[in-house]
Amino acid sequence: MKNLSRIASQNANALDSKTKEQTPVVENRGLLNKPKSDKIEDTNHISLQLRKMVKEALS
Amino acid sequence: MKNKNAPAPMLDAPIPGQGMTAPLGDRPWQRPAQFSTPEQALSFYISKITQDRQASQMMDILEMGVPVDTLVDTVQLGGVMEGLHSVDVGMIIAPALIEAISGMADKAGVKYTRESTDIDEEAPMGSEIALTLTKMREGKDMPKEAPVEEVVEEVTEEEPTGLMARRR
Numbered sequence: 127m128k129n130l131s132r133i134a135s136q137n138a139n140a141l142d143s144k145t146k147e148q149t150p151v152v153e154n155r156g157l158l159n160k161p162k163s164d165k166i167e168d169t170n171h172i173s174l175q176l177r178k179m180v181k182e183a184l185s
Numbered sequence: 186m187k188n189k190n191a192p193a194p195m196l197d198a199p200i201p202g203q204g205m206t207a208p209l210g211d212r213p214w215q216r217p218a219q220f221s222t223p224e225q226a227l228s229f230y231i232s233k234i235t236q237d238r239q240a241s242q243m244m245d246i247l248e249m250g251v252p253v254d255t256l257v258d259t260v261q262l263g264g265v266m267e268g269l270h271s272v273d274v275g276m277i278i279a280p281a282l283i284e285a286i287s288g289m290a291d292k293a294g295v296k297y298t299r300e301s302t303d304i305d306e307e308a309p310m311g312s313e314i315a316l317t318l319t320k321m322r323e324g325k326d327m328p329k330e331a332p333v334e335e336v337v338e339e340v341t342e343e344e345p346t347g348l349m350a351r352r353r
Contacts, residue, residue, distance in 0.1 A: 130258055130261075132258070135300070146353035151208055173278070176280070180227075180285045
């Protein structure tokens, strides 16, 4: 049987490295490109957010 | 005609469809999960694993050589079977649980294996170590040490040889 948690962990690591590699997008301040919601603070995947929370709590 | 290469039939296997004979909703995982969000499920597990007794048991398991991801998999799949959360929520919280348990082991100074791929094939298994320890306790199969002979050094006093030396 496959170890689901290992796959999930590898997936989170891959997502983490992918988000680190991404260059910040230059904001277009045009009227048509207005952000739909201002409430979104962290766009990372929920598993990454939770892992970050646990890391911070343990440190 | 009999196919000699065909595998022998498994007679103790369940009958096809047996898993669907229980009424729908009879199993815990068929009912709505107790924790519907990853945050709720994670806080439940964190509060459980940080209890003294549970934490010490977990550290013992890690010291025996069980990888952290295997331990987390067992824990979260157990939660799914008990109807605590869905498989999806379990997959989402798994990296955070791995991080939490690894951090706890680091703080406790326990040597552990993080991923099941990190296992050293030549390293003795936990069960082998336990068996050897039991044998050592019982005193079986262990080479008996030869009795150590006490070596008594004879101290011989040298007699003075000079002209002015006194003789006894």
